[in-house]
Amino acid sequence: MNLDTLPIAAIATAPGRGGIGVVRASGKNLRPLAQALFGGAELKPRHxxxxxxxxxxxxxxxxxxxxxxxxPHSYTGEDVLELQGHGxxxxxxxxxxxxxxxxRDVGLRxxxxxxxxxxAYMNDKLDLAQAEAVADLIDASTEAAAKSASQSLSGAFSQAIHALVDRVTHLRMLVEATLDFPEEEIDFLEKSDARGQLRGIVEALDHVFRQASQGALLREGLNVVLVGQPNVGKSSLLNALAGADVAIVTPIAGTTRDKVTETIQIEGIPLNIIDTAGIRGHDEAVDVVERIGIERTWGEVGKADVILHMLDANHGPTRADESILAGFPAGVPVLRIWNKIDLSGHKASIDASNDATHIYLSAHDHAGIDxxxxxxxxxxGWQQTGESLxxxxxRHLVALKSAARHLDHAEGHAAQTDQSLDLFAEELRLAQVQLATITGAFSSDDLLGVIFSRFCIGK
Structure with a gap:
């Protein structure tokens, strides 16, 4: 028996106590279930x-x-029965x-x-991008992320993808029709303005990619790791950015023994700020607990999107600071944060020199935090464009990038003197396939399993 055809039921509200709780069932015919539950009483649909x-x-x-x-007038497209009681x-x-x-008699599970x-996706109530937006709306950590998830759920993202697919399909139609008439191939690109059409598609795809990239930033945020010697003010900076005392601050070096993570927002962008154990010089003794904390610090550094290398502006750089800097992974942006300017006499400033970006600030006085x-x-890469994101x-970004590569290859074939229309057409087809995976027109069962397994039960 196909489990996908059996009716299903689950608690649809979050675990824990609440004023109201919902049990939801969905299946092809739930009238017998309703009658069994309510002694034959008939429920008027949508009342x-x-x-x-x-x-x-x-x-x-x-x-x-x-x-x-x-x-089909329900969330799933099947019969749906919702029981709303005390939570x-x-x-x-x-x-x-x-x-x-x-x-039980109808196989409810x-x-x-x-x-x-x-x-809902299988019954064409939502496409795949909209279905994913359901989970993203539930998981949204900022107001901006929730608004963007609502945009995707409403179908705005899907409409943009469908518009791209339609333009690629139209161009494919022209190309493949020409392939049936070889004597017309030479003039095809000029007569149909195929190059101009392709350039328009590439520009439209680039626009969608920029909007999607900004939206992905709202969803994922950045992992920002604070790294430096003990007592340089990492925990004070975390508190200053968070606007609350989330980390213990004392004059005693080595107060932070394990990571402290706080998610904050800057203009709607979630930043996961990770305060780590201070790293001492090689010649300084550390106990077992502190050594474990330092190992975990380097583990967080390896996963960082941005590293804030904290230094003491009052004392200047040391050999230990340079040793820490040498251990950072290549390719990860590093900001050298010169803290304690309230003691050193420096002014709050930013200096983008050849080697690194240096920011002078005081976590204690909040000078330079902005x-x-x-x-x-x-x-x-955040840009406030005023456009919906x-x-x-x-996976969406990967598909968009892959489609862009195929369109780039198509442009290359169009520029060749022999005008290889068969290769041109194939690259267009591959670009179309990549775009279609976003909305689910071409998606494997394995992909669907991965996507929906990350949802909560009852949704």
Whole structure:
């Protein structure tokens, strides 16, 4: 028996106590389930009915609202039954078990993570990009991320992709029609303005990619790691950026023994600020706990998107500071943060020299903190364009990049004197396939399994 055709049920609200809890069921025909639950009572589709929820022997579980959605006019495209009762964990578990028991004869089973949304996708209620936006909206950590997820859920991202696919398809149609008439190949690119059409597609794809890249930044944020010797002010800087005392600050070197992570927002961009254990010079003794903390520091450095190398502006650079700098991985942006200018007499400033960007600030007095925030936004590539952004995922960006490469190859074939239209057409086809994977027109079952397994149960 195909499990995808069996009705499913799950608790649709978050774990824990709440004023209201929802048990949801979905399947091709849930009228027998509703009748079994409510003693043959008929539920009018899309109307709320206040009704007792009882065990099979008539014992009362709860009283609440039942709503029946007749497919295809439902979230999943199937019949959907929602039971809304009080949000106590025990009550909801009792209600779920009663629903599963009442639906045993029709094969009702517990839903897997994301299965309701997967069925919405399989029944053409949502495309794949919209389905992913459901999870992104739930997981959004900032207001800007939530707005972008809503844009994608509404279909804005999908519409942009469909428009690109339509333009590629139109150009493919012209090319492949010409392949049937070899004597016309020589003049094809000029007569149809194929190069101009292709250039327009490339520019439109580049625009979508920029919007998607900005949206991906809203979704993922940046991992910013604070690194430096003990007592240079890493924890003070974390507190200054967070606007709260999230890390313990004392004059005692080595106070921070393990990482402290705080997620903050700068203009809607989530930054995961990671304060780490101070790294001492090779000739300084460290205990076992501090040594483990230092090992973890280097582990976080290896995963960083941006490294803030903290130094003491009052004492200047030391051999230990240069040793720390030498251990940073190549290709990761490093900002050299000169802290304690309230003691050194420096002014808050930023200096983009040949070797690195140096920022002079005081975490204690908050002088220069805005300079650091602006530089982090610059590194992130954040641009406030006023345009709607798409909360894209890494797979979307990979597909867009791959499509851009195929279009670039197509331009190369169009520029050749022999005008290899068959190769031109093939690159267009491959670009179209890559774009179509975003909305799910060409997606493997393995990919779908990975995507929906990351959803919460009941959604």
């Amino acid at each position: 709320a009915t206040y009704i007792p929820f009882t065990q099979a022997d008539g014992t009362l579980i709860d009283q609440g609202i039942a709503i029946y959605f007749k497919g 106590g964990p025990v009550v909801l578990q009792m209600l779920l078990q009663r629903v599963l028991e009442a639906g 517990l839903a897997e993570p994301g299965e309701f949304t997967r069925r 300079l650091l925030r602006k530089e982090l936004l610059r590194i992130a 798409y909360l894209a995922r890494e």
